[in-house]
Amino acid sequence: MKPAAEKELIDLVVGWVKQNGLNGSSHAEISGNTNLLESGLLDSFAFVDLILFIENCTHKKLDLIDADPEEFTVVKNLCHLALRNGH
Amino acid sequence: MTKNNSFRSLASAFLESVELFPDRTALVVDNASLSYSQLCRSVSQIALAIHQNEQRAYPLAAVWAHRSQTAYAGILGCLTVGKGYVPLNPKFPLERTSRMLALSGCTTLIVGKECLPQLSGLLQAANRSLTVILPEITALEFLASDNPLHRFVFPGQLTSGEDFSLLQASGPDSPAYLLFTSGSTGVPKGVLITQGNVRAYVDYICERYEVDEHDRFSQQFDLTFDLSAHDKFVCWERGAALYCVPEKSVMAPAKFIRDHQLTMWFSVPSVAGLLSKMRLLFPNCFPSLRCSLFCGEPLPAAYAQSWQEAAPNSIVENLYGPTEATIAIAHYRWDSERSPQESLNGIVPIGQVFQGQHCRIVDSHGKSVRAGEAGELCLSGSQVATGYWNEPAKTQQQFVHLPGSGELLWYRTGDLVKQDAAGNLCYLARMDQQVKIRGYRVELQEIEAVLRRACGTDQVVSLPWPVNNGSAEGVVAFVSGVKTLDRDRVLTSCSDVLPEYMVPKKIYLLDELPLNPNQKIDRGKLACLLQGAA
Numbered sequence: 027m028k029p030a031a032e033k034e035l036i037d038l039v040v041g042w043v044k045q046n047g048l049n050g051s052s053h054a055e056i057s058g059n060t061n062l063l064e065s066g067l068l069d070s071f072a073f074v075d076l077i078l079f080i081e082n083c084t085h086k087k088l089d090l091i092d093a094d095p096e097e098f099t100v101v102k103n104l105c106h107l108a109l110r111n112g113h
Numbered sequence: 114m115t116k117n118n119s120f121r122s123l124a125s126a127f128l129e130s131v132e133l134f135p136d137r138t139a140l141v142v143d144n145a146s147l148s149y150s151q152l153c154r155s156v157s158q159i160a161l162a163i164h165q166n167e168q169r170a171y172p173l174a175a176v177w178a179h180r181s182q183t184a185y186a187g188i189l190g191c192l193t194v195g196k197g198y199v200p201l202n203p204k205f206p207l208e209r210t211s212r213m214l215a216l217s218g219c220t221t222l223i224v225g226k227e228c229l230p231q232l233s234g235l236l237q238a239a240n241r242s243l244t245v246i247l248p249e250i251t252a253l254e255f256l257a258s259d260n261p262l263h264r265f266v267f268p269g270q271l272t273s274g275e276d277f278s279l280l281q282a283s284g285p286d287s288p289a290y291l292l293f294t295s296g297s298t299g300v301p302k303g304v305l306i307t308q309g310n311v312r313a314y315v316d317y318i319c320e321r322y323e324v325d326e327h328d329r330f331s332q333q334f335d336l337t338f339d340l341s342a343h344d345k346f347v348c349w350e351r352g353a354a355l356y357c358v359p360e361k362s363v364m365a366p367a368k369f370i371r372d373h374q375l376t377m378w379f380s381v382p383s384v385a386g387l388l389s390k391m392r393l394l395f396p397n398c399f400p401s402l403r404c405s406l407f408c409g410e411p412l413p414a415a416y417a418q419s420w421q422e423a424a425p426n427s428i429v430e431n432l433y434g435p436t437e438a439t440i441a442i443a444h445y446r447w448d449s450e451r452s453p454q455e456s457l458n459g460i461v462p463i464g465q466v467f468q469g470q471h472c473r474i475v476d477s478h479g480k481s482v483r484a485g486e487a488g489e490l491c492l493s494g495s496q497v498a499t500g501y502w503n504e505p506a507k508t509q510q511q512f513v514h515l516p517g518s519g520e521l522l523w524y525r526t527g528d529l530v531k532q533d534a535a536g537n538l539c540y541l542a543r544m545d546q547q548v549k550i551r552g553y554r555v556e557l558q559e560i561e562a563v564l565r566r567a568c569g570t571d572q573v574v575s576l577p578w579p580v581n582n583g584s585a586e587g588v589v590a591f592v593s594g595v596k597t598l599d600r601d602r603v604l605t606s607c608s609d610v611l612p613e614y615m616v617p618k619k620i621y622l623l624d625e626l627p628l629n630p631n632q633k634i635d636r637g638k639l640a641c642l643l644q645g646a647a
Binding site for chain 2: 048053061064070071073074077087090091092093094095099
């Protein structure tokens with residue numbers, strides 16, 4: 027996994043959330059440490075859409091089977107997972 | 114109220130499990146596991162605090178807590194002293210919570226530590242003196258000094274919890290809980306469910322699913338959702354363990370089910386849909402489950418089959434029931450061979466009403482329709498409430514006598530159904546503007562009332578959107594009659610008073626709202642606009 031790729035993916039995810047997130051997301055401060063559900067930026071359905079977006083970006087299937095939802099709902103953790111264990 | 118000492122109340126059932134299984138796990142919440150005797154100690158502390166500090170005798174007490182020990186001990190504490198509980202939700206806007214508290218008339222409020230950031234706001238908005246019990250919050254001097262109207266009970270004032278003699282007799286007419294649902298007039302509507310209503314439900318369910326002390330129940334629903342009553346009371350009735358799904362796992366609870374080897378699952382069907390989309394629902398991923406129940410919104414046949422394959426050792430059932438009929442009152446068991454054919458438009462039937470409960474499908478005059486014809490589903494029986502909280506007009510409208518059924522009171526559900534050749538009830542549609550969003554019951558008029566105020570125009574419409582497999586994922590709004598719209602301000606106004614699931618995801622400004630030939634707003638055309646934009 028390349029750190030540059032992860033940083034790039036985080037930027038893409040932040041951009042996607044700003045564009046497609048719920049109320050006020052376009053003005054929200056979103057960083058790698060933002061929890062997307064807890065912050066109210068995404069609901070569960072939008073989160074699934076985000077996963078599809080990430081898979082399109084990485085050309086890998088995201089494997090969340092053993093991942094803890096507490097972790098993968100945070101931007102940088104999700105991106106880390108997407109680049110680490112996707113296949 | 115009826116006093117009947119032989120009646121098995123919810124609290125006495127819990128205390129019996131305490132006696133039978135003191136060391137078995139009763140509750141796992143917030144990373145802590147509590148045995149029946151440990152939970153009972155917390156319950157007893159709260160019950161005594163209510164008993165000693167309430168300012169006037171009142172049949173209800175409010176519990177403002179969320180997925181914490183206080184939430185569960187608080188509910189049992191209320192029931193132990195013979196009071197029904199009124200669940201309040203810290204995820205709801207403060208204004209809504211404040212209104213629910215006021216409508217309930219409660220003067221006792223049990224508060225979890227997770228509500229502390231909002232507590233001052235709620236207390237300042239309260240229009241009467243409250244006794245505030247805070248079992249997990251160390252004494253905060255400022256609370257008492259800032260709020261001289263209210264009385265506070267902190268942990269240091271609680272007893273050791275050894276006193277179990279507080280159990281107050283509750284009869285079948287005693288309140289079990291008061292829940293508020295979305296109201297078409299813009300004000301939440303209260304439904305009072307009695308101990309007798311819940312007793313009928315719990316007895317039937319425990320027998321049907323052969324619940325015992327080895328079971329491990331999911332607790333996925335928020336306490337303001339009536340389906341949460343199933344998890345708690347069915348579980349504790351037989352000495353089983355209740356596993357509260359942490360907030361962050363509610364969306365994708367697959368790992369939680371596996372980690373805790375749950376045996377009993379209950380959720381809205383949307384959860385199965387989400388797990389499926391995230392590829393977390395695959396064959397044999399939940400071998401520990403023996404009973405999987407879905408309720409709250411239409412169950413797509415595809416989800417039922419996927420879940421059946423994921424949980425091959427489990428029965429899969431679709432439950433149906435409005436809040437007014439206590440959790441659920443009809444069921445249909447999924448059968449991989451037979452059920453796909455019995456499903457109507459890809460939606461699993463709601464099946465047959467529980468033994469001992471009654472249903473009728475009626476026309477607009479209240480007369481039973483002919484076999485196979487569509488009509489409104491009406492319900493009656495020991496699970497069905499008798500009316501709305503302090504709303505006689507609304508009660509008269511929905512709780513009625515039907516021709517030829519004597520004095521029997523029937524609840525008109527507003528659900529359009531028909532009975533198939535096999536005798537299964539099949540849900541067709543709503544007869545009004547009530548919708549289900551992720552299982553939550555929502556009156557679109559309530560959203561529109563808020564939008565009208567926020568937009569400064571009467572020309573507003575809200576629509577459930579998107580709708581997939583019969584389930585709405587959210588709501589969007591259309592506004593006309595104004596030249597410009599500050600969407601962020603409008604959405605903020607909505608968020609101030611509506612729960613998250615009722616806040617429109619998008620607001621569209623139109624030159625004019627489309628009308629149908631009857632000069633009514635053409636919701637179908639608006640849905641087409643959305644379809645085109647998608």
